[in-house]
Amino acid sequence: MNDQIDELQLKIERLEQEINFKNGLISILAHDSKEIFGNFLMLTEAVEQKTIGEEDFFKLLPQVKSDAQKNLQTVQDSTAWLKTQYGNFEVKSVKIMVFDLFQRLEENYAVRLKKKNINFHFKGDKNSFIQTDRILLDYILDKILNNAVKYSLPGQDIYFQYFTENNEDIVSVVDFGTGISEKHLHEIFNYGNSVFNGTAGEIGAGLSLKIVKNFVSLLHGNIKIVSSENKGTTVSIFLPKI
The missing domain is CATH 1.10.287 (Helix Hairpins)
Incomplete structure (x- = not known):
């Protein structure tokens, strides 16, 4: 009962x-x-x-x-x-090479990374795999990296990290940019929170991370954001191993 x-x-x-x-x-x-x-x-x-x-x-x-x-x-x-709400959308788990995710992001963001002179690094086992939905994960990582680039200063580094712990796949994007204050970090998934400009004047509506959180939940995972103002941000996705 x-x-x-x-x-x-x-x-x-x-x-x-x-x-x-x-x-x-x-x-x-x-x-x-x-x-x-x-x-x-x-x-x-x-x-x-x-x-x-x-x-x-x-x-x-x-x-x-x-x-x-x-x-x-x-x-x-x-x-x-x-697209996840209508039609015949279903979460489809496929085997994805982690390093392939990194390389696709690196290719897609090549122009922006070069423009800001940002170095993008991979940290983890290049031969590892994740079993999850490719479409949702691509969107999730794209939006996380987009924010990392947006709030990084020219010449800084961004890391794409992967490891496993407690039967979970953990993917993190780490930057050393402007970071988020404690007050705004607590409000980041709320509606009506402040919208910040990136270090090169980039602007957003603050919606992408809310959809990221929704997509992570569709994958039965969790998202964690650790940030410190003027020191950087780490966004981690925890996905159950299948």
């Missing part, structure tokens, strides 16, 4: 988390869409009514572009999540 109660309580907690996630996602989409289109409409109306000069118009364009980029990222992240 107690086991059934515990199982039911766990299902209720997961359902509450899912509802909160969906509500937060809708809130971000509504807010960001209203912001970008509202600003763009205001700017075009000002030009039409000639209440703004050509010089001021061009001064405002970089901000409009920045808002549009943030909005586009939100839409792309939301689309990735929606």
Whole structure:
């Protein structure tokens, strides 16, 4: 009887988390869409009514572009999540070589890594494998590395680490960038938290890590973030061995 109660309580907690996630996602989409289109409409109306000069118009364009980029990222992240909610999506476990994950990330981020002069290193057994869903894991690691690059300073290092412990595969991305204050670290998976610019002016809506956490839960794993302001951040994914 107690086991059934515990199982039911766990299902209720997961359902509450899912509802909160969906509500937060809708809130971000509504807010960001209203912001970008509202600003763009205001700017075009000002030009039409000639209440703004050509010089001021061009001064405002970089901000409009920045808002549009943030909005586009939100839409792309939301689309990735929606693919797991409709149709015949199923988590499919396949055997993945860990070093292959590193090499694909290194290739995909080659331009950004070179632009910031960041060294990307692999640490672990190059012959090791993980058994999990490739699509979800690719998204998870892409977003984690994206943040690591975004908040790293030129010339710094980023490490992709893999090891096993307590019958779990543990994949970590370690950077030595701007880090996160204790206050904001506690709020990182909440909705309505602050959005920070990267060290080269990169901007995001703060949505990707929330979807990462959701995808990790689909893989029956856990995510842990350890960070210290001005010292760096370590994001670790714990996946059960299959």
